Amino acid sequence: MKEIQTLKNKIKTTETTERISGSEAVIKCLLAEGIDTLYGYPGGAIMPVYDELYKYQDKIHHVLTRHEQGAAHAAQGYARISGKVGVAIATSGPGATNLITGIADAQIDSTPLVCITGQVGSHLLGSDAFQETDIVGISTPVTKWNHQITKASEIPEVFAKAFYIAKSGRPGPVLIDITKDAQFEEFDFKYEKCKGVRSYKPVPSTDENSLKAAADLINNAKKPLIVWGQGVILGKAEEEFKAVIEKAGIPSAWTILGASAIPTSHPLNVGMVGMHGNYGPNVLTNECDVLIAIGMRFDDRVTGNLTTYAKQAKIVHFEIDPAEVDKNVKTDVAVLGDAKSSLKSLLPLLNANSHEDWHQRFKDLYKVEYDKVIKGDLHPTKEGLTMGEVLKEINIQTKGEAAIVSDVGQHQMIACRYADFNVSKSNITSGGLGTMGFALPAAIGAKMAAPEREVVMIAGDGGYQMNIQELGTIFQQKVPVKIVVLNNEFLGMVRQWQQLFFDKRYASTEMVNPDFVAIAKGYHIDAKKVSERKDLKAAVKEMIDCKGPYFLEVRVEKEDNVFPMIPTGASVSDIRLE
Amino acid sequence: MENENKQFTVSIYTENNIGLLNRISAIFQRRHMNIESLNTSPSEIEGVSRFTLVVNITESQMKKVIGQIEKQVEVIKAYYHTEDEIIYQESCLFKIKSDLLFDERQIQNIIKESNARIVTVNKAFFVLEKSGRKEEIDLLYRELNVFGIMQFTRSGRVAVTKDEMKISTMLQAFQH
Numbered sequence: 001m002k003e004i005q006t007l008k009n010k011i012k013t014t015e016t017t018e019r020i021s022g023s024e025a026v027i028k029c030l031l032a033e034g035i036d037t038l039y040g041y042p043g044g045a046i047m048p049v050y051d052e053l054y055k056y057q058d059k060i061h062h063v064l065t066r067h068e069q070g071a072a073h074a075a076q077g078y079a080r081i082s083g084k085v086g087v088a089i090a091t092s093g094p095g096a097t098n099l100i101t102g103i104a105d106a107q108i109d110s111t112p113l114v115c116i117t118g119q120v121g122s123h124l125l126g127s128d129a130f131q132e133t134d135i136v137g138i139s140t141p142v143t144k145w146n147h148q149i150t151k152a153s154e155i156p157e158v159f160a161k162a163f164y165i166a167k168s169g170r171p172g173p174v175l176i177d178i179t180k181d182a183q184f185e186e187f188d189f190k191y192e193k194c195k196g197v198r199s200y201k202p203v204p205s206t207d208e209n210s211l212k213a214a215a216d217l218i219n220n221a222k223k224p225l226i227v228w229g230q231g232v233i234l235g236k237a238e239e240e241f242k243a244v245i246e247k248a249g250i251p252s253a254w255t256i257l258g259a260s261a262i263p264t265s266h267p268l269n270v271g272m273v274g275m276h277g278n279y280g281p282n283v284l285t286n287e288c289d290v291l292i293a294i295g296m297r298f299d300d301r302v303t304g305n306l307t308t309y310a311k312q313a314k315i316v317h318f319e320i321d322p323a324e325v326d327k328n329v330k331t332d333v334a335v336l337g338d339a340k341s342s343l344k345s346l347l348p349l350l351n352a353n354s355h356e357d358w359h360q361r362f363k364d365l366y367k368v369e370y371d372k373v374i375k376g377d378l379h380p381t382k383e384g385l386t387m388g389e390v391l392k393e394i395n396i397q398t399k400g401e402a403a404i405v406s407d408v409g410q411h412q413m414i415a416c417r418y419a420d421f422n423v424s425k426s427n428i429t430s431g432g433l434g435t436m437g438f439a440l441p442a443a444i445g446a447k448m449a450a451p452e453r454e455v456v457m458i459a460g461d462g463g464y465q466m467n468i469q470e471l472g473t474i475f476q477q478k479v480p481v482k483i484v485v486l487n488n489e490f491l492g493m494v495r496q497w498q499q500l501f502f503d504k505r506y507a508s509t510e511m512v513n514p515d516f517v518a519i520a521k522g523y524h525i526d527a528k529k530v531s532e533r534k535d536l537k538a539a540v541k542e543m544i545d546c547k548g549p550y551f552l553e554v555r556v557e558k559e560d561n562v563f564p565m566i567p568t569g570a571s572v573s574d575i576r577l578e
Numbered sequence: 579m580e581n582e583n584k585q586f587t588v589s590i591y592t593e594n595n596i597g598l599l600n601r602i603s604a605i606f607q608r609r610h611m612n613i614e615s616l617n618t619s620p621s622e623i624e625g626v627s628r629f630t631l632v633v634n635i636t637e638s639q640m641k642k643v644i645g646q647i648e649k650q651v652e653v654i655k656a657y658y659h660t661e662d663e664i665i666y667q668e669s670c671l672f673k674i675k676s677d678l679l680f681d682e683r684q685i686q687n688i689i690k691e692s693n694a695r696i697v698t699v700n701k702a703f704f705v706l707e708k709s710g711r712k713e714e715i716d717l718l719y720r721e722l723n724v725f726g727i728m729q730f731t732r733s734g735r736v737a738v739t740k741d742e743m744k745i746s747t748m749l750q751a752f753q754h
Binding site: 136137140141144145146147148165197198199200321322323324325326327 | 592593596597600601604608641642645646648649651652653654749
């Protein structure tokens with residue numbers, strides 16, 4: 001009897017497993033997870049996997065970036081626009097360390113990534129071998145999870161776990177390091193998707209009482225304000241969110257990563273909070289009676305000085321990550337859980353309301369901001385071009401349908417402030433880490449993940465040059481991204497701070513730039529430079545109409561500043577308009 | 579009260595995985611917090627490890643750090659306790675010249691009164707073991723130091739709580 005059972009088991013195993021190398025198993029794991037594109041750069045310790053990629057090139061598209069940092073950011077762009085897991089692959093040592101900035105960026109912005117790195121043979125671990133680096137040690141503080149594989153047989157389980165962890169709960173980056181011998185080793189492969197990890201609870205359970213308490217506070221509020229973040233987008237809760245704010249009639253403001261969850265033109269969308277956010281929501285944060293935070297983490301760029309942040313208000317926090325509750329701002333009611341189900345359960349508990357007088361306050365303050373700041377940004381009468389009018393022109397030409405991939409600095413704040421977002425997942429930018437050089441590679445990943453969408457990259461002359469080598473990737477892969485560089489020949493945001501807080505001592509912020517048009521043309525990318533207002537419209541139109549990639553340099557006013565602004569350490573309500 | 583530094587003992591139940599110690603210590607390091615003592619061992623549940631560590635921080639910092647620790651994928655549960663919530667022991671070893679045991683009668687009294695135990699004696703040295711609360715070990719150290727100590731080492735704290743920890747039921751609940 002026992003023998004028959006063993007025999008049966010044997011047959012069962014041979015039916016469902018196949019004997020393959022570790023590196024082929026890596027590819028099969030990726031295919032099983034539905035991965036069709038990866039971004040990377042080959043090298044010694046990952047060559048067996050690349051050899052398999054060669055065999056599987058009809059099933060999986062490997063995009064050769066020009067730098068591993070570019071691969072990580074491209075995978076981020078891919079993930080941010082699609083909601084799927086982005087995959088980056090690199091060799092050991094410098095290949096692996098070059099991924100780190102992208103991984104750290106993904107960690108702080110909750111982007112699902114799986115990064116695969118090659119590692120020296122397991123017998124060489126710890127011997128200071130050529131291109132050996134302790135990437136598991138290095139990446140530990142910036143990954144949601146990481147693991148080193150030294151035996152091929154670990155590959156299926158570790159990959160399944162990696163994808164599960166990267167995308168479940170609050171998403172984040174995961175790194176898998178695979179020794180070269182494990183890539184060569186043959187074993188019996190069998191893949192099963194991960195359904196759970198016993199020590200890990202991706203979504204905390206929602207307490208019914210907390211929902212009721214939240215609804216009670218919201219229903220009794222006279223001056224409620226919602227601040228939403230990326231949790232709404234990551235939780236695919238855009239519809240539920242819209243239903244809640246529309247029923248309760250609550251003015252709603254967004255953090256930089258929350259942008260685009262509802263359209264810019266939505267009547268209850270009162271703009272961006274934070275350092276360069278809109279005047280109304282910042283000032284009225286310190287006047288509202290109930291502040292409802294949804295899928296956001298009270299970053300210091302959002303709150304300004306915490307000791308004077310919304311002290312008059314009751315705080316309700318809808319949050320998936322328990323570690324975020326009471327981390328920066330003490331809450332009165334915390335509703336744990338994912339945004340979609342929490343907001344769905346909240347909706348029937350809410351009373352219909354409109355809060356018209358309260359909403360009028362936002363409109364009045366918008367008028368103040370419009371007269372002092374927005375008018376001059378979007379309809380300038382001075383000679384030099386403003387960044388704002390370039391954004392306005394892009395809005396017009398793309399009908400607000402484009403995904404805007406911005407870099408970091410003044411242009412980023414202008415892009416977030418003035419871009420029209422009609423579609424969710426349209427604001428792809430490095431929020432938490434503030435990674436200059438993010439935009440160009442991220443735009444590649446975004447365009448490849450969503451080829452049907454217009455993807456417009458906007459960078460300054462500083463950040464653009466941090467990963468300018470990725471023009472090579474755009475050229476080789478023929479990725480039709482639109483590249484806009486707003487050139488003020490300065491590291492503009494730092495210069496602005498030097499002007500305001502360091503007596504105009506412009507230490508190392510002035511840039512002497514190359515001929516950007518010639519560089520783009522060197523990569524056979526259509527390119528143009530504009531320095532006068534009369535040429536802007538036609539140039540933006542030509543860029544949007546172009547079927548392939550296009551580079552547009554706009555020479556903007558050299559010493560424009562971004563306002564409003566909450567100086568560091570100041571209260572949100574002390575936001576400056578000039 | 580929440581803003582005064584206090585001594586907390588932290589118990590962390592985890593999977594037994596390479597690199598987890600690094601992940602946990604990085605949480606303290608990043609916030610410029612010193613770990614006063616650290617012990618890792620198997621726990622009452624097979625395959626589950628238990629970290630016990632001691633830190634001097636404020637309660638509000640402690641709560642946030644617990645949140646960050648529990649956020650780690652392979653951490654099952656983390657708790658923090660004040661002194662009165664736990665039963666704890668630390669352990670130490672003294673290596674002392676054997677001559678002293680016979681020349682200094684006082685040493686024999688110290689050993690007796692402190693409930694320390696002689697682990698081994700040879701011609702050159704003897705080894706004394708003492709388990710107890712931190713202050714007891716401090717006292718014994720001060721008393722023996724007068725005569726000269728060849729080597730001294732002290733373990734991290736190990737602690738159990740007076741209240742029940744519902745870790746087993748929690749683990750069962752996780753197995754869906």
